[in-house]
Amino acid sequence: xxxxxxxxxxxxxxxxxxxxxxxxxxxxxxxxxxxxxxxxxxxxxxxxxxxxxxxxxxxxxxxxxxxxxxxxxxxxxxxxxxxxxxxxxxxxxxxxxxxxxxxxxxxxxxxxxxxxxxxxxxxxxxxxxxxxxxxxxxxxxxxxxxxxxxxxxxxxxxxxxxxxxxxxxxxxxxxxxxxxxxxxxxxxxxxxxxxxxxxxxxxxxxxxxxxxxxxxxxxxxxxxxxxxxxxxxxxxxxxxxxxxxxxxxxxxxxxxxxxxxxxxxxxxxxxxxxxxxxxxxxxxxxxxxxxxxxxxxxxxxxxxxxxxxxxxxxxxxxxxxxxxxxxxxxxxxxxxxxxxxxxxxxxxxxxxxxxxxxxxxxxxxxxxxxxxxx
Amino acid sequence: xxxxxxxxxxxxxxxxxxxxxxxxxxxxxxxxxxxxxxxxxxxxxxxxxxxxxxxxxxxxxxxxxxxxxxxxxxxxxxxxxxxxxxxxxxxxxxxxxxxxxxxxxxxxxxxxxxxxxxxxxxxxxxxxxxxxxxxxxxxxxxxxxxxxxxxxxxxxxxxxxxxxxxxxxxxxxxxxxxxxxxxxxxxxxxxxxxxxxxxxxxxxxxxxxxxxxxxxxxxxxxxxxxxxxxxxxxxxxxxxxxxxxxxxxxxxxxxxxxxxxxxxxxxxxxxxxxxxxxxxxxxxxxxxxxxxxxxxxxxxxxxxxxxxxxxxxxxxxxxxxxxxxxxxxxxxxxxxxxxxxxxxxxxxxxxxxxxxxxxxxxxxxxxxxxxxxxxxxxxxxxxxxxxxxxxxxxxxxxxxxxxxxxxxxxxxxxxxxxxxxxxxxxxxxxxxxxxxxxxxxxxxxxxxxxxxxxxxxxxxxxxxxxxxxxxxxxxxxxxxxxxxxxxxxxxxxxxxxxxxxx
Numbered sequence: 001x002x003x004x005x006x007x008x009x010x011x012x013x014x015x016x017x018x019x020x021x022x023x024x025x026x027x028x029x030x031x032x033x034x035x036x037x038x039x040x041x042x043x044x045x046x047x048x049x050x051x052x053x054x055x056x057x058x059x060x061x062x063x064x065x066x067x068x069x070x071x072x073x074x075x076x077x078x079x080x081x082x083x084x085x086x087x088x089x090x091x092x093x094x095x096x097x098x099x100x101x102x103x104x105x106x107x108x109x110x111x112x113x114x115x116x117x118x119x120x121x122x123x124x125x126x127x128x129x130x131x132x133x134x135x136x137x138x139x140x141x142x143x144x145x146x147x148x149x150x151x152x153x154x155x156x157x158x159x160x161x162x163x164x165x166x167x168x169x170x171x172x173x174x175x176x177x178x179x180x181x182x183x184x185x186x187x188x189x190x191x192x193x194x195x196x197x198x199x200x201x202x203x204x205x206x207x208x209x210x211x212x213x214x215x216x217x218x219x220x221x222x223x224x225x226x227x228x229x230x231x232x233x234x235x236x237x238x239x240x241x242x243x244x245x246x247x248x249x250x251x252x253x254x255x256x257x258x259x260x261x262x263x264x265x266x267x268x269x270x271x272x273x274x275x276x277x278x279x280x281x282x283x284x285x286x287x288x289x290x291x292x293x294x295x296x297x298x299x300x301x302x303x304x305x306x307x308x309x310x311x312x313x314x315x316x317x318x319x320x321x322x323x324x325x326x327x328x329x330x331x332x333x334x335x336x337x338x339x340x341x342x343x344x345x346x347x348x349x350x351x352x353x354x355x356x357x358x359x360x361x362x363x364x365x366x367x368x369x370x371x372x373x374x
Numbered sequence: 375x376x377x378x379x380x381x382x383x384x385x386x387x388x389x390x391x392x393x394x395x396x397x398x399x400x401x402x403x404x405x406x407x408x409x410x411x412x413x414x415x416x417x418x419x420x421x422x423x424x425x426x427x428x429x430x431x432x433x434x435x436x437x438x439x440x441x442x443x444x445x446x447x448x449x450x451x452x453x454x455x456x457x458x459x460x461x462x463x464x465x466x467x468x469x470x471x472x473x474x475x476x477x478x479x480x481x482x483x484x485x486x487x488x489x490x491x492x493x494x495x496x497x498x499x500x501x502x503x504x505x506x507x508x509x510x511x512x513x514x515x516x517x518x519x520x521x522x523x524x525x526x527x528x529x530x531x532x533x534x535x536x537x538x539x540x541x542x543x544x545x546x547x548x549x550x551x552x553x554x555x556x557x558x559x560x561x562x563x564x565x566x567x568x569x570x571x572x573x574x575x576x577x578x579x580x581x582x583x584x585x586x587x588x589x590x591x592x593x594x595x596x597x598x599x600x601x602x603x604x605x606x607x608x609x610x611x612x613x614x615x616x617x618x619x620x621x622x623x624x625x626x627x628x629x630x631x632x633x634x635x636x637x638x639x640x641x642x643x644x645x646x647x648x649x650x651x652x653x654x655x656x657x658x659x660x661x662x663x664x665x666x667x668x669x670x671x672x673x674x675x676x677x678x679x680x681x682x683x684x685x686x687x688x689x690x691x692x693x694x695x696x697x698x699x700x701x702x703x704x705x706x707x708x709x710x711x712x713x714x715x716x717x718x719x720x721x722x723x724x725x726x727x728x729x730x731x732x733x734x735x736x737x738x739x740x741x742x743x744x745x746x747x748x749x750x751x752x753x754x755x756x757x758x759x760x761x762x763x764x765x766x767x768x769x770x771x772x773x774x775x776x777x778x779x780x781x782x783x784x785x786x787x788x789x790x791x792x793x794x795x796x797x798x799x800x801x802x803x804x805x806x807x808x809x810x811x812x813x814x815x816x817x818x819x820x821x822x823x824x825x826x827x828x829x830x831x832x833x834x835x836x837x838x839x840x841x842x843x844x845x846x847x848x849x850x851x852x853x854x855x856x857x858x859x860x861x862x863x864x865x866x867x868x869x870x871x872x873x874x875x876x
Contacts, residue, residue, distance in 0.1 A: 206454075207454070207458035209457060211396075214396045227472075255455070309732070
């Protein structure tokens with residue numbers, strides 16, 4: 001799936017944000033011109049076209065774009081001054097994410113979206129404060145991700161407030177490492193919003209602080225995260241815990257489950273997640289990789305423990321053929337549609353409809369136990 | 375804030391710290407958090423922290439921890455367990471101190487709503503003459519031995535003043551059903567008051583089921599009244615224990631249980647076992663009986679040292695050790711059934727397991743600290759006298775009025791619940807401050823029972839080394855831990871008992 005394209009920019013000084021239309025009759029901010037240029041372009045902020053430059057048109061534009069096959073009418077894009085056009089919201093997808101910043105205060109060994117040390121927070125705030133009003137009210141689900149979204153500070157709350165008020169029916173899922181909420185005032189500010197359709201997805205990799213800190217590469221991160229979780233619970237913010245399954249933490253997985261039940265029984269959902277071979281992961285592969293067939297029993301024990309105690313658990317990014325049948329019931333097809341693939345080996349598998357499938361990045365590395373079930 | 379990573383495209387500068395970097399922060403000059411420990415077998419011991427979380431470890435581990443002989447390099451697993459379970463800390467005050475305090479408050483949150491169980495001794499009359507009966511019983515003179523409407527009204531008034539939004543109204547006897555008209559009066563009266571005071575009320579009738587009629591069952595069904603009865607085991611034990619002129623107590627109880635189940639539903643009728651000298655010889659037969667009758671739980675209760683029970687010494691005074699032998703045999707039998715796939719739970723073990731394995735409070739009056747008396751339960755006797763617990767009124771039947779708190783209609787809520795008698799007990803209500811309990815590893819799983827101490831040892835403070843309460847609970851708790859530690863399958867069964875999953 002292509003989320004980005006590029007052409008020759010013309011008269012673009014700052015990023016232009018808007019919905020795209022192929023038909024001049026549609027309600028949109030940006031027009032895609034494929035054949036004849038309409039006479040009246042006044043109501044558009046920009047035009048995008050595959051034609052070559054036509055300087056007679058007095059309008060911000062990007063010319064010579066290779067194709068528009070990846071765009072649908074109503075998709076929201078950012079047209080940058082360098083001619084790069086990024087898709088921010090796809091109208092036909094249920095997996096839309098707003099990447100609030102690429103900065104992060106953690107540096108997790110398996111980060112799939114490695115952080116960049118550049119202050120992009122103003123840039124992204126500018127974009128999203130314009131994107132959010134354009135998102136259709138029918139949008140069922142919207143993700144917020146990063147980097148670490150809370151690093152936007154006050155702007156983080158401003159964007160959340162915009163979402164809360166302009167998308168009153170949308171379920172919002174925000175991925176954060178939770179460390180900022182160790183500061184009580186930060187958690188309280190979120191609690192004061194009473195944003196009931198917001199769920200925070202917060203990772204916790206081990207019950208032993210040393211291991212969690214090692215995985216996220218941050219001194220004191222465990223205590224900050226757990227403190228953050230307590231503060232969020234105090235202010236009645238909904239929480240999901242996310243546990244990535246990798247070598248350094250598997251041996252204490254069952255103990256982590258017990259820690260969660262005893263110390264964090266207020267969390268609404270616990271998601272166990274297979275490793276995505278992307279971002280930093282290939283670099284740290286030797287430290288991280290453990291074949292799912294090797295941790296199946298540990299995973300089943302940890303998940304059954306939480307489930308038996310009435311907690312809501314899910315398994316993401318896993319393949320049924322390497323997962324104990326006891327916990328198939330928790331397996332969800334969660335990989336974003338544009339990343340989800342199956343292998344040649346999966347041909348003819350009778351349960352592939354229920355199977356979580358693979359990240360496209362898993363083509364290179366996946367369990368040796370993968371096979372078609374019949 | 376930690377170091378921010380370098381941009382992803384500059385791969386050469388991407389730096390990650392290895393595990394040793396983080397391990398180096400964990401030296402053996404760690405700080406100890408409060409915990410207690412106890413030997414559970416020749417090889418194993420248990421360490422229990424202030425919030426009741428436990429670690430079962432090889433013998434000598436507690437000593438090694440205290441002597442700072444555990445280090446992360448040699449013992450990563452144990453060291454991790456100690457840190458993660460709040461036994462040690464790398465800082466003098468643990469970073470997550472408020473997690474600990476929240477956990478502690480949660481464990482004690484049964485106190486938040488104060489007294490919720492209100493026992494109404496609706497009549498002292500009974501047609502049974504059980505030799506172990508903890509109260510005296512009378513067969514005649516309805517007017518003298520039934521609770522009168524004035525006292526019922528006054529009891530309800532007090533119950534409505536409970537701070538708890540959820541209260542339980544339990545009707546006991548004698549045989550409560552002999553005064554069914556009084557129960558009906560009390561229920562109807564309470565229903566109106568409950569709306570006024572915004573309370574949710576659970577009704578329970580404790581009965582031997584002999585006087586059960588269809589009319590009573592219909593009424594219980596209509597009003598969601600739970601039935602609690604007694605079943606001491608197979609016919610030959612039950613009839614001997616629970617004597618009735620025609621010797622058909624067992625048949626009446628079993629028929630009654632079946633009827634209650636079909637009308638009220640299986641979950642709304644429960645049976646209790648009282649262990650007599652005779653029962654001690656038949657642990658397997660008793661468990662089998664419960665299984666044969668389709669029960670999913672059994673409560674192995676020792677006999678109380680009160681009332682008539684203590685008068686027939688030959689029949690009912692037995693050593694804690696005899697009860698423990700019985701208990702273990704019965705528990706083993708129960709576990710055997712579970713291993714074979716039949717779910718049946720032992721309630722006393724389940725209560726202890728809940729305290730051990732969950733972060734939540736357990737509202738069981740006999741194993742509570744501060745003690746359940748007054749804090750959780752109050753008893754209104756048939757004659758209007760108010761007692762601190764069911765056991766307290768049994769003592770009163772033996773002319774010992776030490777734990778009488780007042781009289782219905784004469785004393786106010788605060789005089790009864792916060793008066794001199796009640797506050798005089800505070801020093802002996804918390805096992806955290808009782809010699810012998812204060813340093814016991816099982817403190818958080820056990821409770822304080824000043825009335826038991828008074829009845830058996832003549833003082834409320836009690837002497838733990840000679841207390842049968844202490845001997846019994848210490849050994850049951852130890853045994854449960856040993857079983858759980860010795861066999862993964864039993865651990866799973868125990869977990870199922872507290873989660874209800876089979």
